[in-house]
Amino acid sequence: MSTRQRGLPDRTFGVLLTLPALVLLAAVVLYPLVGSLTTSLFRQSLVLPGRSFAGLDNFRAVLDSEFWPVLRHTLVFTGCCTAIPFVIGFALALALHTRLPGRGLLRGLFLFPWVIPGVVVSFVWMWIFNANYGVLNGILVRLGLVDDPVSWLGRPGTAMFAVIVAKSWASFPWMMVMLLAGLQTVPATLHEAAALDGAGALRRFWHVTLPHLRGIVGIVLLLETIWNFQHFDTIYVLTGGGPAGATTTFAVAVYDTAFKGFDLGRAGAIGALWMVLLTVLVVAYVWASERGRQA
Amino acid sequence: MTLTEARTAPSVTGPPLAARHRPRRPRVLGAAATVAVIGTFAFAPVYWLLVTALTPNSAAFAFPPRLWPREVTLEHFANLADNPALGRYLVNSIVVSLLTAVLTVIVAAYTGYSFAKFRYRGRRSLMYLVLASQMFPQALLLITLYLVFSATGLLNTYLALILSFTTFTLPLCVWMLKGFFDTIPDEMIEAAKVDGAGQGAIIHRILLPVSLPGLVATGLFAFVRGWNDFIFALTLAGPRKQTLPPGLVNTYLGEFQAAWPDLMAASLVVSLPVVLGFVLLQRYLVAGLTSGAVKG
Numbered sequence: 212m213s214t215r216q217r218g219l220p221d222r223t224f225g226v227l228l229t230l231p232a233l234v235l236l237a238a239v240v241l242y243p244l245v246g247s248l249t250t251s252l253f254r255q256s257l258v259l260p261g262r263s264f265a266g267l268d269n270f271r272a273v274l275d276s277e278f279w280p281v282l283r284h285t286l287v288f289t290g291c292c293t294a295i296p297f298v299i300g301f302a303l304a305l306a307l308h309t310r311l312p313g314r315g316l317l318r319g320l321f322l323f324p325w326v327i328p329g330v331v332v333s334f335v336w337m338w339i340f341n342a343n344y345g346v347l348n349g350i351l352v353r354l355g356l357v358d359d360p361v362s363w364l365g366r367p368g369t370a371m372f373a374v375i376v377a378k379s380w381a382s383f384p385w386m387m388v389m390l391l392a393g394l395q396t397v398p399a400t401l402h403e404a405a406a407l408d409g410a411g412a413l414r415r416f417w418h419v420t421l422p423h424l425r426g427i428v429g430i431v432l433l434l435e436t437i438w439n440f441q442h443f444d445t446i447y448v449l450t451g452g453g454p455a456g457a458t459t460t461f462a463v464a465v466y467d468t469a470f471k472g473f474d475l476g477r478a479g480a481i482g483a484l485w486m487v488l489l490t491v492l493v494v495a496y497v498w499a500s501e502r503g504r505q506a
Numbered sequence: 507m508t509l510t511e512a513r514t515a516p517s518v519t520g521p522p523l524a525a526r527h528r529p530r531r532p533r534v535l536g537a538a539a540t541v542a543v544i545g546t547f548a549f550a551p552v553y554w555l556l557v558t559a560l561t562p563n564s565a566a567f568a569f570p571p572r573l574w575p576r577e578v579t580l581e582h583f584a585n586l587a588d589n590p591a592l593g594r595y596l597v598n599s600i601v602v603s604l605l606t607a608v609l610t611v612i613v614a615a616y617t618g619y620s621f622a623k624f625r626y627r628g629r630r631s632l633m634y635l636v637l638a639s640q641m642f643p644q645a646l647l648l649i650t651l652y653l654v655f656s657a658t659g660l661l662n663t664y665l666a667l668i669l670s671f672t673t674f675t676l677p678l679c680v681w682m683l684k685g686f687f688d689t690i691p692d693e694m695i696e697a698a699k700v701d702g703a704g705q706g707a708i709i710h711r712i713l714l715p716v717s718l719p720g721l722v723a724t725g726l727f728a729f730v731r732g733w734n735d736f737i738f739a740l741t742l743a744g745p746r747k748q749t750l751p752p753g754l755v756n757t758y759l760g761e762f763q764a765a766w767p768d769l770m771a772a773s774l775v776v777s778l779p780v781v782l783g784f785v786l787l788q789r790y791l792v793a794g795l796t797s798g799a800v801k802g
Contacts, residue, residue, distance in 0.1 A: 221624060222624065222625075222626045224624070224705050225620045225623075225624025225625075225626055225629075226620070226624075226626055228616040228617060228619060228620035228624070229616070229617045229620045229621070229632060231613045231616060231617070232613050232614060232616070232617035232636070232676060232680060233617075233632070233636075235613060235672060235676060236636065236639050236673075236676060236677075238669075239647075239651070239669055239670065239672055239673045240639045240642060240647065240673050241639070242650065243646075243647040243648075243649070243650035243651050243654070244642050244646065244647060244650075246649070246650035246653070246654075247646045247647065247648075247649040247650045248646075250649060250650075257652070257653075299544055299547070302540050302544065303540065303541070303544050305537075305540070306536070306537035306538075306540035306541050306544075307537070307541070309533050309534055309537040310533075310534055311534055311537045311538060311541065317541060317545075319785070319788060320549075321544075321545075321548055322784060323548070323549075323552060323781065324548060324551070324552070326730075326777075326780055326781055326784045327773075327776075327777040327780060327781070328733065328734040328736070328750075328751050328776055328777065328780065329734060329736055329751070330736050330751040330752075330754060330755060330776075331773040331776060331777050334754070334758075334769055334770070334773050335551050335552075335554070335555050335770075335773065336551065338554070338555075338558060338766050338769070338770065339551060339554060341766070343569065344566065344567050344568070344569055344571065344766070346554055346571050346573070348569075348570070349569060349570030349571045350570070350573075352570055353570050360569070380547065380548070380551065383544075383548075384548075412533070437641055441641075441643040441644070441645075443644065443645060443736070443737050444736045444737065444751075447736075447737075448736070448755055448759070461643070461645075462643060462644075462645045463645075465643070465645040465646055465649075466645045466648070466737070469645075469648070469649050469652075470648075470652075470741060475649055475653075478649060479646075479649065482643070482645070482646040482649070485643060485646070486642075486643070486646065489641070489642075489643065493638050493641050496641075497634050497637070497638065500634075501634075
């Protein structure tokens with residue numbers, strides 16, 4: 212009963228297949244993105260109807276006050292939470308890429324901090340850093356390293372430290388898996404040849420392993436930077452952006468301004484500035500993947 | 507394909523041969539030391555999570571705490587069962603994550619097939635557009651999503667959560683499924699065409715049945731991502747439709763602020779399905795991760 216001619220040409224059919232997903236993404240991502248960026252040009256409240264054109268007033272207000280501290284917090288958070296898990300993840304990947312007994316099981320177990328929900332990560336570390344009953348203070352007091360319990364989440368410097376520790380704990384397993392996958396693609400014959408030529412482990416790492424991993428290292432660092440740059444869960448649950456705004460990153464600032472301050476115009480302006488910086492990173496990521504594909 | 511996909515191809519290398527030429531022991535000892543140090547950082551918090559969930563309140567609220575518990579109790583897990591709100595959050599989490607996974611896999615399958623097996627102008631741009639769409643900040647999307655759902659009366663509904671969850675599950679699933687469909691030989695599709703199968707029949711009678719493991723794995727990833735969401739459920743749903751992550755925050759970090767052992771017990775319960783999911787998914791994990799689709 213089938214006639215081969217009844218269908219559409221292949222190409223057209225292929226394009227049509229993408230329509231449901233593209234329409235859905237346009238509705239839930241593209242439209243909201245444009246809509247939210249547009250609010251930056253208006254005076255608009257979350258709870259009151261109507262809005263009035265504000266020109267660039269929102270941007271001026273944001274650049275005169277919270278933008279710079281928020282940018283600083285975001286950069287500190289992003290930088291630390293990318294570099295620390297990278298170092299830990301790389302060391303672990305190298306260690307598990309040996310003949311260590313039980314390495315398969317270990318690799319699975321090490322995924323735990325990354326797999327569990329972000330709010331659980333925050334709960335665990337909130338309890339560890341707890342000022343009154345926290346186990347960290349308990350250990351430090353017992354060892355005599357501090358005289359009185361430290362209010363880790365109650366002081367600006369230590370609160371940022373706590374947030375970075377928690378996020379790094381949740382991120383390093385992903386780095387490990389990616390770098391381990393990369394290590395497994397390094398041709399063993401190259402290592403063998405280098406070893407026969409008398410190259411030690413360190414030199415082989417530097418001249419054989421690293422050049423091979425350049426692509427994957429770049430991708431891993433860029434992706435982690437992009438995600439940290441917009442990370443919300445861990446910070447919001449652990450410190451709520453406090454104390455006194457000391458851990459307020461772009462994500463927390465936009466959220467609080469919109470849903471606690473009800474000021475959508477101002478939230479849109481922070482968001483627009485945030486998007487500009489993020490776009491640079493995303494473009495770099497796509498460019499790097501394309502370059503890697505052609506290489 | 508992309509660099510990262512290429513790297514997931516089964517490697518022909520195996521463990522470093524060079525290791526055979528040199529004394530093995532120092533390397534393994536160094537590796538063991540590294541694992542021990544990082545393992546302490548990785549697992550000490552997990553240990554403390556377990557210990558706290560299993561010790562009575564009197565022990566949990568002593569300072570300094572005992573690192574090795576003297577008594578063990580299951581009372582905190584019993585407390586969870588006694589709280590009807592938690593049961594509601596659990597049901598909401600299951601329903602929303604499941605429906606999100608099903609909807610996403612259905613929609614993503616067609617697009618993934620198109621990206622994998624058709625060649626047309628702009629295909630690669632579309633692929634990167636889909637990939638990039640999961641990198642837009644959720645807090646920013648939320649502003650308009652909230653206004654739209656509010657205007658249409660969809661706030662506090664499962665539909666609002668499902669639609670907002672697709673913002674991150676759909677790109678993930680499209681890329682993962684494209685990866686699976688890439689591995690299906692073109693000859694199989696060509697043969698079906700020669701036999702007179704229409705485009706629809708090729709998809710529904712050949713492609714999808716053959717890719718069932720891939721569809722299930724992708725669906726599980728989507729389920730896990732939905733299960734772990736915090737910001738959308740926190741904002742778009744009230745207490746009656748909220749999922750577990752914001753539900754736990756509101757329950758334990760709000761009114762009953764000191765119930766740490768109960769919260770640790772609850773944390774274990776929320777983590778359980780996700781951990782199980784990943785045990786099942788181990789095999790697909792690296793492929794999903796390296797296609798740039800899974801968030802870190």
